[in-house]
Amino acid sequence: MMGAKAIIGVTLGLALGLAGCGRGEKTDREPGADVPIVTKARVEGEPVPSPTLDAVKARGRLNCGVHEGLVGFAYIDNRGAWRGFDADFCRGMAAAIFGNxxxxxxxxxxxxxxxxxxxxxQVDVVWRNSSWTMERDTAGDLSFAGINYYDGQGFMVRRSLTLNSATELNGARVCVQAGSTSALNVGDFFRARGIAYQPVTTADEAAARQAYADEDCDAFTADISALAAARTTLANPEQHAILPDVISKEALGPVVRRGDEQWTSVVRWTLNALILAEELGVTQANVEQQTEDATDPRIRRLLGVEGELGERLGLSKTWAGDAVAGVGNYGEIFERNLGTQSALDLARGLNAQWNSRPGGLIYALPLR
Structure with missing residues (x-):
């Protein structure tokens, strides 16, 4: 009788022989179904080419589309310099690409x-409080690269009207920017409740703010952050109130042209790097020291001490650290432009980190 080892050897031999005889025969499986597809870029660690990134590098600067003037988000200060939440994300991208x-x-x-x-x-990316909607996402020529601010639409009214809710605006004149999601949302809000109102549409948000200031309407509707910004520009801000009603979900974020996925990744991961930096305690003040001393593998990957994350994007090893050094982490950007260090003095709310107390919706994808 054959021993156990001999039986196993014969069995393996027969199996290999049958497999060899079966070569070339048709099967139900796709060719190479068990073989992982490894691209040249993945094997050699080379980034996928990006026409946009190549053009930006050749030009020597990033062309960044921003709001024409919205306090807190993008505006020109009294020294002629651009300031604001979105403007700082533009600078963060420039730092990630050029170190400047x-x-x-x-x-x-x-x-x-x-x-x-x-x-x-005309621009390489739009950082301009743009809402991510299905219509925009499926139009075929736009790609949203992430969310940097969670907002919602509301109403601002004069305190003298003694209103407690937008449902009391029956017959009211409401200023709203034409061609915006705000115009669509306010129409849905009143129609769903059977409330009559008179839309006062304007060409742009600045005109809507001015119409409200001139008392051409009883209420002004826009994203709540925009209302907070508008209130700071009024002659007597304390005489105006933002009603508690939030009538929409507005996920705001950067937009790029569809078709250049590598450039979309540059924008997406720069945003995520700034969010993760806050979560890990990497700040504008300590980023250099963290690069030298950090032992946490997540921080070491973020700052390019370990891994090749920057190279995968077509950027330097220090891309994320350069972005933090240039503008600070997400929390620093928020606080100086929208939070306690700003005229708007907005609470973090939904824009708090996911693991804070109370928690928000800001969450970085893993950098690894």
Missing amino acids: PDAVRFVPLTARNRFEALAAG
């Missing part, structure tokens, strides 16, 4: 022409 946060040209865009300017190549 000032290697950026700010291009002011209206709500109507922002996506046209992007499609025409």
